[in-house]
Structures are given as structure tokens and as C-alpha cells.
Amino acid sequence: MYIDTHAHIYDTEFQTDRSSMLEKAYEAGVHKIYMPNVDHTSIDGMMELENKYPKQCIAMMGLHPCYVKKDFEKELYLVEDWLAKRNFSAVGEIGIDLYWDTTFRAQQEEALKIQITLAEKYNLPIIIHCRNSYRETMDIIKSVKSEKLKGIFHCFSGTKEEADEVASIGFKIGIGGVATFKNSGLDKILPDLLWNILFWKRTALIWHRFPTEEKEMNLLIFPS
Numbered sequence: 001m002y003i004d005t006h007a008h009i010y011d012t013e014f015q016t017d018r019s020s021m022l023e024k025a026y027e028a029g030v031h032k033i034y035m036p037n038v039d040h041t042s043i044d045g046m047m048e049l050e051n052k053y054p055k056q057c058i059a060m061m062g063l064h065p066c067y068v069k070k071d072f073e074k075e076l077y078l079v080e081d082w083l084a085k086r087n088f089s090a091v092g093e094i095g096i097d098l099y100w101d102t103t104f105r106a107q108q109e110e111a112l113k114i115q116i117t118l119a120e121k122y123n124l125p126i127i128i129h130c131r132n133s134y135r136e137t138m139d140i141i142k143s144v145k146s147e148k149l150k151g152i153f154h155c156f157s158g159t160k161e162e163a164d165e166v167a168s169i170g171f172k173i174g175i176g177g178v179a180t181f182k183n184s185g186l187d188k189i190l191p192d193l194l195w196n197i198l199f200w201k202r203t204a205l206i207w208h209r210f211p212t213e214e215k216e217m218n219l220l221i222f223p224s
């Protein structure tokens with residue numbers, strides 16, 4: 001069995017072919033797909049999908065760093081509310097993204113800290129999104145986390161040293177479709193990574209950069 005550790009399969013992008021994608025994934029051995037939340041607008045779709053495919057599609061709860069805006073506290077109340085009323089597999093996806101927009105950097109950092117605390121409270125792992133922000137993200141995790149907190153740096157694109165640091169705090173890394181890009185640089189470091197910290201995954205399902213006709217190609221499965 002394979003596990004997809006990160007797929008926004010509830011996204012409207014899959015409105016027309018979601019069930020066939022899920023079927024193909026299942027046939028290919030992907031029996032579990034973990035779904036990271038984005039913000040308040042993605043919750044209903046995610047829950048609906050989990051209700052429909054309770055064994056295959058598993059929900060997480062969190063506020064994505066790209067969706068941390070002025071009203072982030074309101075979003076976090078909602079996250080907290082959901083975490084209090086039912087079980088989730090993880091708090092995610094959370095983190096810092098300084099690639100698209102740095103306007104709400106301070107708020108992103110605050111939201112990350114708060115959500116790490118929530119994960120600790122509910123004894124859940126965290127799913128980390130970090131882009132152009134490895135140092136900032138890692139420093140916050142280190143400053144807030146307790147010994148028992150575990151997590152995954154999803155779509156990792158850092159250096160060997162950074163991967164080792166991730167392993168040193170007991171976290172794992174997820175390798176996304178970016179590894180297949182010629183200029184990703186990951187081909188140079190992947191062979192050196194410790195295999196026991198590595199999670200292959202198929203973000204490919206939702207890899208927006210891939211044109212639609214290449215979706216089939218992205219159904220390649222790697223062992224987790």
C-alpha cells in the first residue's frame with residue numbers, strides 16, 4: 001500500500017475527474033490520501049470528500065501560510081474550533097511562505113506559532129509548508145516545539161544540510177513533483193539523504209504547474 005502524504009484532491013480543479021482520479025490512485029495502490037486544509041473556504045469540500053471516501057481520504061486541519069491575511073485570527077479560531085470538535089490526522093498545512101508575498105510575514109510567523117501550540121494540545125503531527133523561508137520556519141519550530149512533536153516538511157526543496165537538520169529534530173521530509181524538474185537541484189541531494197527520513201509522495205495529483213494532459217504521468221507511484 002502507498003500513502004499520499006499531501007494532496008488537495010478536494011480542490012475544484014478536480015471537480016470533473018475527481019472520482020476517476022481517486023479510483024486510479026486506489027488501483028495503483030494509493031489507499032490513503034492525506035488532505036491538508038487551506039483556509040475556511042476549503043473545509044466543506046474537504047469534509048465532504050472524507051465523508052464520501054472515509055478510508056481513502058483523510059482530513060487535516062490548519063491555515064495555509066499563503067492564506068494568512070489581516071483577519072488570520074478569525075481563521076485560526078475556526079481551525080481551533082474544528083480541532084476541538086473532532087479528530088484530525090494532523091495540523092496542516094502550516095508554515096511560512098515568503099515567495100509569493102511577504103506583506104503578512106509577522107502574521108504568518110504568529111499563525112505558525114499558534115498552530116504548533118494547537119498541535120501540541122491535540123497531540124497531532126504538523127505538516128509544514130515553507131518556501132523561501134527555511135531558516136525562519138525552522139527557528140520557530142525549534143523555539144516552540146516540545147520533544148514529542150513530529151511533522152513533515154512537505155515539498156522539501158532545500159539542501160542536504162537542511163534535510164539533516166529536519167531529521168535532527170525528528171521530522172521527515174516530503175518530496176514533491178518538483179524533484180522531476182531538471183533545475184530543481186534535488187537530483188543532486190536525494191541520493192545523499194537518509195532514506196529513513198524520506199517520504200516520497202505524489203503531490204503530483206494536484207501539481208498545478210503540470211498541464212492537465214500530463215495528469216496521467218503524475219500517477220507514478222513511489223514507495224513511502
Ligand SMILES: [Zn+2]
Pocket residue numbers: 006008036093129
Ligand atoms: Zn499543499
